[in-house]
Amino acid sequence: MAITSVKNLKEFSTANDRFEGAHTLCPGCAHSMIVRELMNCTDDNLVVTTNTGCLEVSTAVYPFTSWDTSWMHIGFENAASAAGGAEAMYKARKKKGTLKDPDAPVKFVAFGGDGSTFDIGFQWMSGAFERGHDFTYICLDNENYANTGGQRSSATPIGATTSTAQAGTHSYGKKEKKKDIVAIMAAHGAPYVAQLAPNKWKSMAKGFQKALETEGPCFINTVSPCCTEWRFDPKDTIGITDLATDSLMFPIYEIIDGHELNILYRPKNVIPVEDYLAAQGRYKHLFKPEYRHVIDEIQKGVDEYWEMLQRREEARV
Amino acid sequence: MQDPKLCATEKRGLHELEAGKDLMGWDEVTQGSVLPSFEGDASNIAHLKQEERDYSHFNSYTATVASWRVQKPVFNIDVCIDCQNCWVWCPDTSIISRDKQMLGIDYDHCKGCEVCVEVCPTNPKSLLMFSEQEDLETALSQWPEKKKKEK
Structure with a gap:
């Protein structure tokens, strides 16, 4: 695979962008940072499929497309099965010798938001992973259905207010915990599963390259702060991601072959979850005295999860 | 320039x-x-x-998408150290970077989100937000001086 050097940013910046501007994602949206980075970290031809979501509606506004690669959208749920189908067709035609350029390296990538990954497209994705297609699934996790007005998804963390789980006098927002999608996908026996964040560009680029190189289905969950629904200033996108990774709300780690867990980033100073929550409007209500217990609950959950990750890293099981 | x-x-x-x-x-x-x-x-x-x-x-x-903008980032090449932070984090592919050098901003695709200004590590920043009407010379003449470190 022809890969772009990611040794340092200067070398990485010689990559030629294949994701064009003038898409209609919100200013400061992290989706396009992640997509750009994936497209820049390889020179290979890419076949990209996208679930319905912010990314799809914003990059394919008729009569425009922002993709300089083959790109396909079918339905809300089936980016994984579309990528799997394209990959199966590619392999079959390679075998038959009917490809125009059989030596050209091709990689298959599926993008989905958290709604289409955690909820709506889960069955399709699970199926594609079980069949073992050689593709990479990247979830752009902004923790709600941002495209349709910020409804709760099963990726929304406990305590966040969304348009269908609103905080008020009787409720502190969503009451259920976030689904642990990385562990679920690792349990599929996928060869490479990771959780990455755009502020750590190097670990993200390396993770993407590893996933593209690895034969078989790979899953990557990326944190994508949503300035509209998380309610913060667009300029703070990277700052919020820093808070998310440093407070261990989003630990950065990878799981190889379903058991070999490596923590890719250990913050020097772990900050309390409170700092991360205070930076966003969607958690504003938690700082009222009657809901402060939710913050303690979130902190407890985060600490337990970090402890579990460290033990799993040691135990290699 | x-x-x-x-x-x-x-x-x-x-x-x-x-x-x-x-x-x-x-x-x-x-x-x-x-x-x-x-x-x-x-x-x-x-x-x-x-x-x-x-x-x-x-x-x-x-x-x-230039009409989305109310403020525009202005680039001062004299302060820039070519770290490429703005390039890697620009969501709109609007940082023109060629041969490891930051050359300028693509104002046709920039939405004015200010992410590039936030991630710029130089002192003073080599990217700053100015009003859309401000021309380049006026903006550059208003560039702040180097800030002393607070002890």
Whole structure:
């Protein structure tokens, strides 16, 4: 695979962008940072499929497309099965010798938001992973259905207010915990599963390259702060991601072959979850005295999860 | 200083996103449509810089979102250290970076989100937000001095 050097940013910046501007994602949206980075970290031809979501509606506004690669959208749920189908067709035609350029390296990538990954497209994705297609699934996790007005998804963390789980006098927002999608996908026996964040560009680029190189289905969950629904200033996108990774709300780690867990980033100073929550409007209500217990609950959950990750890293099981 | 002709091809920023009145409407197109991003062969795109590519009018590179902006980032090349932080985190592919050097901002695609200003590590920052009407010379003449470290 022809890969772009990611040794340092200067070398990485010689990559030629294949994701064009003038898409209609919100200013400061992290989706396009992640997509750009994936497209820049390889020179290979890419076949990209996208679930319905912010990314799809914003990059394919008729009569425009922002993709300089083959790109396909079918339905809300089936980016994984579309990528799997394209990959199966590619392999079959390679075998038959009917490809125009059989030596050209091709990689298959599926993008989905958290709604289409955690909820709506889960069955399709699970199926594609079980069949073992050689593709990479990247979830752009902004923790709600941002495209349709910020409804709760099963990726929304406990305590966040969304348009269908609103905080008020009787409720502190969503009451259920976030689904642990990385562990679920690792349990599929996928060869490479990771959780990455755009502020750590190097670990993200390396993770993407590893996933593209690895034969078989790979899953990557990326944190994508949503300035509209998380309610913060667009300029703070990277700052919020820093808070998310440093407070261990989003630990950065990878799981190889379903058991070999490596923590890719250990913050020097772990900050309390409170700092991360205070930076966003969607958690504003938690700082009222009657809901402060939710913050303690979130902190407890985060600490337990970090402890579990460290033990799993040691135990290699 | 930023050269406006730098990456300008006749293909860039020609129309607003609402353009394309001579094309079919959304209710007239057949189910499923194909929009070619490039004219002719596109197999070598990953090795071509943006100004060397032959974009078709379907590619959003030929469109502009400049009207979204109320403030624009202004680039001061004298302070820049070419760290490329702005390039890697720009969500709109609007930082023009060639041969490891930051050359300027693509004002046709920039939405003015200010992420590049936030991630700029120099002192003073080599990217700052100015009002959309401000011209380059006036903006550069107002550049702040180097701040002393607070002890």
